[in-house]
Amino acid sequence: MFSFYNRGSTLLNFLCTVLPVLLALLACTSPFLLNQADPKVKINVRNVHMKRYSSSSTPSNKKESTMMKLYRYHYPYRYPPKGDIALIDFDINADLTSVFNWNVKELFVYLVYEFETPKQKFNQVVVWDDIITSKQDAHIKGKNVESEYLVTALDNKLRGISGNLTLYWDIIPNTGLLFQKSKGSITVPLQKEQ
Amino acid sequence: MLQPLLDNLFSGKSPREIAHQILNIFMIVTSAFMSWKALALITNSESPIVVVLSESMEPAFQRGDLLFLTLPRQEPFIVGDIVVYKIKGQEIPIVHRILKIHKNEEDGEDYILTKGDNNNIDDRALYNKDQLWIKKSDIIGKVKGYLPYIGYVTIVMSDYPKLKYLLLGVLTILMFFEKEEK
Numbered sequence: 596m597f598s599f600y601n602r603g604s605t606l607l608n609f610l611c612t613v614l615p616v617l618l619a620l621l622a623c624t625s626p627f628l629l630n631q632a633d634p635k636v637k638i639n640v641r642n643v644h645m646k647r648y649s650s651s652s653t654p655s656n657k658k659e660s661t662m663m664k665l666y667r668y669h670y671p672y673r674y675p676p677k678g679d680i681a682l683i684d685f686d687i688n689a690d691l692t693s694v695f696n697w698n699v700k701e702l703f704v705y706l707v708y709e710f711e712t713p714k715q716k717f718n719q720v721v722v723w724d725d726i727i728t729s730k731q732d733a734h735i736k737g738k739n740v741e742s743e744y745l746v747t748a749l750d751n752k753l754r755g756i757s758g759n760l761t762l763y764w765d766i767i768p769n770t771g772l773l774f775q776k777s778k779g780s781i782t783v784p785l786q787k788e789q
Numbered sequence: 790m791l792q793p794l795l796d797n798l799f800s801g802k803s804p805r806e807i808a809h810q811i812l813n814i815f816m817i818v819t820s821a822f823m824s825w826k827a828l829a830l831i832t833n834s835e836s837p838i839v840v841v842l843s844e845s846m847e848p849a850f851q852r853g854d855l856l857f858l859t860l861p862r863q864e865p866f867i868v869g870d871i872v873v874y875k876i877k878g879q880e881i882p883i884v885h886r887i888l889k890i891h892k893n894e895e896d897g898e899d900y901i902l903t904k905g906d907n908n909n910i911d912d913r914a915l916y917n918k919d920q921l922w923i924k925k926s927d928i929i930g931k932v933k934g935y936l937p938y939i940g941y942v943t944i945v946m947s948d949y950p951k952l953k954y955l956l957l958g959v960l961t962i963l964m965f966f967e968k969e970e971k
Contacts, residue, residue: 618936670921671914701849703886703906707868717892719868726906728848749891749900763869765886767849772934775869 621698622771628696629766629774634689636762636779638706641684641739645753645786649677658682665745678751681785683708683722687737689762689779695730702727703765704735708746708783710758715749722746722760746785757784814964834860834930839873839882840940845905846871846884853941856884858930866890866899866925871932874903874923876916882929885912891922899925 644658654660662682666675691702705724712718722742727733746753761780767773802810828837837858841850849871850856858873866872868887875882885903888911892899900922904911913921946953 668910669913671910672918703849703869705869714895715891715893718890720889721868724906726848744888747889749893765869765871768935770936773871773932775867 618770622768625696625698625768625771625774628698629694629776632693632696634691634694634764634776634778636690637686637688638760638762638779638781639686640760640781640783641686643783643785644682644684646680647678648675648680650674661741662745666747669745669747676751678747679753681746681753683742683746683760683783684739685723685737685742685760687735687740687762689735690733691727691735691764692730692733694764694766694776695733698768698771699766700728700769701767702733703767705763705765706742707761707763707777708758709761710746710748710756710785712748712750712752712756718748718758720744720746753785755785757782759783810965814961817964832857832859832930833862834858836873836882836929839884839929840943841884842881842944843883843905845907846886847907849906850884850935851937853938853944855936855938855940856932857934857936859933860928860930864931865892866901866928866931872901872903873929873932874927875929876920876923876927878917883912883915884932901925901928 644662646652646659646662648663648666652663654663662680665682666680669675685706687706689704691704694702703724703726705721707719708722709717709719722744723740724743725735727735748756759780760783761777763775763777765773765775829835831837839856839858841852841854841856844852856873866887868890870887871884872887873882873884883903885905887901888904889902890899901924902911902913902922916923946956
């Protein structure tokens, strides 16, 4: 009466019913738990380095040579065009410990510079990012951190532009929906003249 | 030649029952196809469910994880969105995160640059030669939901095509031999 096939089939059926229900319940708790989170974010800009790049320009210090290297990596198949590039040094103190709950697999934390140019009303560039996979590492502290990515514009003109620096984090769940949150916006003007 | 085969598959069944069984099989196939297309319509994405094939987004997404995509017309793209895009002339869609975005007023286009979380440099090396940006038309969808591991089955199947045909064969045979409850 209870053959091996019967037992196997029942077990598999049970698994295929219970597992999705459990996963769905887990996914449903996420928005509520995330609402209760109270992250604290403090960002402070130390320095904004600007450089007008051209193929003949030579770096005058270590920072400029880093910037030029980053800019060249940005154009893998050709010489980079003439243009303004900027690199931001900043302090960060972000306590995202409370964001972690049982349905958080990873936080992708990124610092975004958002600005407006005459021809492009909406520009966003990530200047720095960090991957956090455990609650213990979720308090990010850094002094005078050098950003990983350059600020660039579509038409390569950045002079006199002012924008906002904001910390965003993308919440990747164990299962369910992905969420994006942000906090701690500050205004950062770029230089007019060099 | 066909008669013995039919007798074997449907022994002791009337032509009406045989027709019913064949129609049932068609029903399963067409309803699967219809739900896929309906999902594509609802999400506005040509391929609303994709399986992660590369390690470039680790530790967020591993090979074999299942992603659910949407592409609402009104919703703008912003930096940090994980998008699935396909470069013109390339077969395999790529799941990466938006690193830079410039919305140009003149042509109404979004100029988007992407990067894999696990890669050291941005995706310009993956784009076509002399292509600096991807545009809205290259994007298949935005990742909205995540389910781990399930998609690994399809990776195994595409790695071992014989297994796929074996499984399809067994399933078809099982469907034919399905006993109807009376």
